[in-house]
Amino acid sequence: MLDKNLLKEKIYLTAKKLNYRQFKLDIKTLKKQEKYRKILQLKVEKLQAERNSKSRKISVMKSNGEDITSLCQEVIKIRKKLKDTKIELDLLKNSIRNYELLIPNITNEDVPIGNNKNFNKEILKWGNKTNCDKLLKNHVDLGKNIGDLDFSLAAKITGSRFVVMKNNIARLYRILSQFMLEIHTTLHNYVEYYVPYLVNFESLYGAGQLPKFNNDLFYTHFTNKTISNDKSYALIPTAEVPLINIMRNKIIEEDKLPIKMVACTPCFRAEAGAYGQDTKGLIRMHQFDKVEMIQFVKPENSIQALEDLTSHAEKILKLLNLPYRKILLCTGDTGFTSCKTYDLEVWLPASKTYKEVSSCSNTSDFQSRRMKIRYRNSINNKLELVHIINGSGLAIGRTLVAIMENYQQSNGKIKVPKILEPYMNGLTYI
Numbered sequence: 001m002l003d004k005n006l007l008k009e010k011i012y013l014t015a016k017k018l019n020y021r022q023f024k025l026d027i028k029t030l031k032k033q034e035k036y037r038k039i040l041q042l043k044v045e046k047l048q049a050e051r052n053s054k055s056r057k058i059s060v061m062k063s064n065g066e067d068i069t070s071l072c073q074e075v076i077k078i079r080k081k082l083k084d085t086k087i088e089l090d091l092l093k094n095s096i097r098n099y100e101l102l103i104p105n106i107t108n109e110d111v112p113i114g115n116n117k118n119f120n121k122e123i124l125k126w127g128n129k130t131n132c133d134k135l136l137k138n139h140v141d142l143g144k145n146i147g148d149l150d151f152s153l154a155a156k157i158t159g160s161r162f163v164v165m166k167n168n169i170a171r172l173y174r175i176l177s178q179f180m181l182e183i184h185t186t187l188h189n190y191v192e193y194y195v196p197y198l199v200n201f202e203s204l205y206g207a208g209q210l211p212k213f214n215n216d217l218f219y220t221h222f223t224n225k226t227i228s229n230d231k232s233y234a235l236i237p238t239a240e241v242p243l244i245n246i247m248r249n250k251i252i253e254e255d256k257l258p259i260k261m262v263a264c265t266p267c268f269r270a271e272a273g274a275y276g277q278d279t280k281g282l283i284r285m286h287q288f289d290k291v292e293m294i295q296f297v298k299p300e301n302s303i304q305a306l307e308d309l310t311s312h313a314e315k316i317l318k319l320l321n322l323p324y325r326k327i328l329l330c331t332g333d334t335g336f337t338s339c340k341t342y343d344l345e346v347w348l349p350a351s352k353t354y355k356e357v358s359s360c361s362n363t364s365d366f367q368s369r370r371m372k373i374r375y376r377n378s379i380n381n382k383l384e385l386v387h388i389i390n391g392s393g394l395a396i397g398r399t400l401v402a403i404m405e406n407y408q409q410s411n412g413k414i415k416v417p418k419i420l421e422p423y424m425n426g427l428t429y430i
Contacts, residue, residue: 173400
């Protein structure tokens with residue numbers, strides 16, 4: 001959530017910056033609502049003062065044995081007006097807040113201005129691409145030939161965009177998550193977490209998933225009549241949601257920062273509006289696994305923290321020797337909560353294209369403001385909002401796709417990356 005002062009004191013500059021993000025700020029309505037909010041607030045305060053004054057007068061008159069009937073009737077009328085005004089004020093505040101929850105973060109000055117991915121900036125390329133001149137199979141055909149990747153069976157069990165893996169493909173999939181977690185915890189000092197896969201609505205609002213991404217979530221609803229409707233949850237779209245909510249409403253001592261978390265969880269996404277895009281294979285699934293990194297840092301350190309966290313995701317790709325490129329997203333392509341985002345795109349030789357395998361973002365104080373995550377500044381002893389950095393390190397399914405396609409052999413087998421052989425008990429080919 002944006003700082004309210006930006007919408008009050010710098011509304012036109014804020015509107016200009018949000019316009020870069022393809023978001024048109026309704027200045028007229030916001031100003032009108034804020035003006036009326038002040039009127040109602042003053043009215044509430046005036047009625048409260050009048051009620052208190054008359055109540056004190058009633059107390060004095062009652063102790064003196066005077067008739068208070070008329071004055072009591074006046075107080076009853078004031079209380080009624082006060083109650084109605086408070087209801088109107090609360091409704092207005094909720095309306096303002098509901099709109100503010102839809103406003104995206106403002107991007108940093110170094111983010112390229114543009115309205116779509118064509119304006120994204122390539123920062124670097126790494127690795128040697130697999131020879132595209134030879135006939136290469138995609139991961140779907142490779143998995144089918146090996147017999148360990150079955151989309152038809154998953155469709156029978158559940159539906160489209162699910163998969164059943166078995167044998168060595170399933171093993172490699174599992175080992176990838178173990179490998180990534182070990183690298184992040186041992187080399188980069190993240191603390192590993194196991195978190196719930198179901199979260200409540202407050203957690204979703206805090207992370208910025210609601211109300212913006214309501215249609216992308218899978219919800220669960222209890223049908224037991226003895227359980228109230230407030231026991232509804234959503235399956236997590238990313239481990240980012242439960243991880244950052246661990247610190248919700250907390251005050252962190254400055255010497256505890258940075259706090260670094262990592263978790264591997266299944267992720268569930270409805271992918272509303274994505275039909276027709278990457279619907280074949282493991283690229284765009286309703287259920288997939290992902291290793292997620294989170295950092296809570298002081299504001300002055302968040303720019304460098306994003307660079308560091310992104311390099312941690314890059315380290316996995318380098319250790320697996322997978323060609324990739326690093327992309328700085330433009331204003332129109334940057335995620336809702338982010339002020340700056342790097343995408344890491346891995347090379348898929350069968351389709352001769354790069355595909356996102358990690359997205360690393362600096363959300364500044366956008367999420368921490370929603371969740372009231374603060375630290376105590378040791379210099380002035382004041383409470384300040386932390387900055388939150390998040391990133392995939394990496395998406396397991398897409399990493400598996402990249403390994404299958406980049407390490408495929410002419411005989412249809414898949415070579416196991418050298419660094420993963422010990423995890424596979426010395427197995428060199430699948």
